[in-house]
Amino acid sequence: MRLFHVSVLLLTAPLWGCKRETNSTEGVVRVFISYATFKPKCLTLIVExxxxxxxxxxxAVTVDPERLSDTRTGLILEQKGWSPNLRVTARAHERTCEGPVIALQSVEVLFPEKDNRDINLDLRAEDLDLDGYFANKGPHPGTDCDDTRDDVNPGAQETCDGTDNNCAMGESDVAGNTEYWVDADGDSYGDSSSPSARACGAPPGAALRGGDCNDRDAAIHPGQKELLCDGKDDNCNNVADDDPFDVGGTCQTEQLCVGRKACQGSTGSACVSSDVPVPYFVDDDGDGTAGHPVGDACAPPVAGATREETDCDEGTILASRMVNTESCDRLDNNCDRQVDEGLAGCAAVAWSPAPSPGLGSNRFDAITTYGKGRGWIAGDNNVVRIDNTTLFPVTNCDSGADWKSAWAASNGRVFLGSSNGQFGTVAPGSEGTGCTQQASGFIGGIYGLIGFEQPNQDIILYAATAQGRILRWRYIPGAANQETPTSVTQVSANLRAIHGVSPETMIAVGAETVSGQQRPIAFRAPASGSTAWVREELGVPDATGFLYGVRVLTPRLTYVAGEDGLLLEKVRDTWVRKPALTLPGGSQPTLRSMTAFGRTAIYAVTSEVNDIHFFNGTTWSSLTTAPQTLNALGGSGPGDVWAAGHSGTLLRWTPP
Structure with missing residues (x-):
């Protein structure tokens, strides 16, 4: 039996310090501390x-560190100044004296005046796996979370094996493990307001990514665009209603006003500006003044746009606010909203018939001019040059068919197209020797003809045929043998007219057959570098019949006319249906020919009546009635207008 004495610090010193001055045996308390099933590392006796x-x-009670069971004995001696009422406690700690208490027992004892008094303190604790860590249970639990395994305790190395090896934080403290966040809404993003935890595998309801600013709504999480324009942060980047709504961002409205993005309902945003747009205008006819509106804006919507409107007709250079005087031409030349004002006798200028000796009974289908009062008319195997009041009939100019189209160069040379596909040409002064003819090499009447003079004096002619071909003929002045015409394209249409102010601005018109019915059609010349003619979207799906007339006034302004009084205007890239010509009885006649000198000066003749009709940009009116049906219109300008038709009819309006 091992014996120890309790004094102030050591068992070997007397606790009470003084012996009694008697012959009786001195009192002592004997303490027996027993323990079993564990090896105490720190055993303490406490006397109070x-x-x-x-x-x-x-x-501290000295123990044998290798013994699982033992009894330690000690003595408590009398201590001066203490009462005889004592509490004696035995206490065992895990691993060190600073470790948790894993066994404890106390008893109270009255110190005897003499003899011995014995007390027994029995300590019990579990360390079944003998790893030095005690079971985490009972009134004095240790730190071992699995006392059946000596490799599981707070001192063990944590590994990813499905076990909390070190009894702390599960497997979250494994070196190199994975960080997880609580994901309550199952959107694969963890709650940003909750701490993360590390583990070897995903715990239930966990996500590998954090940052979810609303873990109660699976639709809200990082890694996406904003869902709704509603003032909420749907993608958890601390910015509400950003991409794709960009609310609050600087922007520009469709009218080029600087503004900021704002929600427009819950599914979209729009640029909102407090700036007030103003009208802008552009110069389309090249006269240096702007009059075509291109919309209200806060900045120029197109290159060259200006806020100052100085042109009232962007189809002619003869009308603008820069013009100081009026001319007798049915145009508002000075843009004061009046036409031909202050011109005495202008309103009385009549359409004069053909000069003497007359044109007989011939039918004329084409007109072209090359200066005021000078031009050509052509028809059923007849070609006549007119120089003011003098007629110059061309002899020996029989193509075997009718001449249907004509165009004159600036030097007066006329080029002709016939209904059997022949070209013809004659120069002023050569009327008596006839015209030179050139086969096109293709079947189909040439109903439209336009030419362009080249810097080297060559002339490039383009013709539109009834077979849908666009023919190109290069005419070389003075050449003994001319080049053979070529076909640059063929479209599925019957073409009746062609016009342009340059090869790139040409438009050819006619009709196509759809389900057995003729419908109006137009084709635009290819842009530079291309070869394909482009079908125009006229925007009149209800219209039927042919287009017979086309006039390109500027690269951005074109008019076409045809059956049922149809008149269409193309401004830049947009076709607009203008008021149809309607006769007093309510019928809408076929516009057989049309010419235009501006947006407010358009002339047309019809198959139904003999009138010359005029469109001022708003309404139609009849200017005069011819003695016979008219087939063709032309003129060198708004003050020199020609009309020709059946039975040698030729009318001209040429104010002085």
Whole structure:
């Protein structure tokens, strides 16, 4: 039996310090501390005076570190100044004296005046796996979370094996493990307001990514665009209603006003500006003044746009606010909203018939001019040059068919197209020797003809045929043998007219057959570098019949006319249906020919009546009635207008 004495610090010193001056045996308390099933690393005996808390002594009890069971014995001797009422406690700690208490027992004892008094303190704790860590249970739990395995305890190395090896934080403290966040809404993003935890595998309801600013709504999470324009942060980047709504961002409205993005309902945003747009205008006819509106804006919507409107007709250079004087031409030349004002006798200028000796009974289908009062008319195997009041009939100019189209160069040379596909040409002064003819090499009447003079004096002619071909003929002045015409394209249409102010601006018109019915059609010349003619979207799906007339006034302004009084205007890239010509009885006649000198000066003749009709940009009116049906219109300008038709009819309006 091992014996120890409790004094102030050591068992070997007397606790009460003074012997009694008697012959009787001195009192002593013997303490028996027993323990079993564990190896205590720190065993402490504590003696307390229950009457005076300041009287307290404790001492470490020496144990055999290899014994699982043992009994340690000690003595408590009398201590001066202490009461005889003692509390004696035995306490065992895990691993060190600073470790948790894993076994404890106390008894109270009255110190005897003499003889011995024995007390027994029995300590019990579980360390079944003998790893030095005690089971985490009972009134004095240790730190071992699995006392059946010596490789599981707070001192073990944590590994990813499905076990909390070190009894702390599960497997979250494994070196190199994965970080997880609580994902309550199942959107694969964890709650940004909750701490993350590390683990070897995903715990239930966990996500590998954090940052979810609303873990109650699976539609809200990082890694996406904003869902709704509603003032909420749907993608958890701390910015509400950003991409694709970009609310609050600087922007530009469709009218080029600087503004900021704002929600427009819950599914979209729009640029909102407090700036007030103003009208802008452009110069389309090249006269240096702007009059075509291109919309209200806060900045120029197109290149060259200006806020100052100085042109009232962007189809002619003869009308603008820069013009100081009026001319007798049915145009508002000075843009004061009046036409031909202050011109005495202008309103009385009549359409004059053909000069003497007359044109007989011939039918004329084509007119072309090359200066005021000078031009050509052609028809059923007849070609006549007119120089003011003098007629110059061309002899020996029989193509075997009718001449249907004509165009004159600036030097007066006329080029002709016939209904059997022949070209013809004659120069002023050569009327008596006839015309030179050139076969096109293709079947189909040439109903439209336009030419362009080249810097080297060559002339490039383009013709539109009834077979849908666009023919190109290069005419070389003075050449003994001319080049053979070529076909640059063929479209599925019957073409009746062609016009342009340059090869790139040409438009050819006619009709196509759709389900057995003729419908109007137009084709635009290819842009530079291309070869394909482009079908125009006229925007009149209800219209039927042919287009017979086309006039390109500027690269951005074109008019076409045809059956049922149809008149269409193309401004830049947009076709607009203008008021149809309607006769007093309500019928809408076929416009057989049309010419235009501006947006407010358009002339047309019809198959139904003999009138010359005029469109001022708003309404139609009849200017005069011819003695016979008219087939063709032309003129060198708004003050020199020609009309020709059946039975040698030729009318001209040429104010002085």
């Amino acid at each position: 005076d229950t009457q005076n808390a300041s009287n307290k002594r404790d001492t």
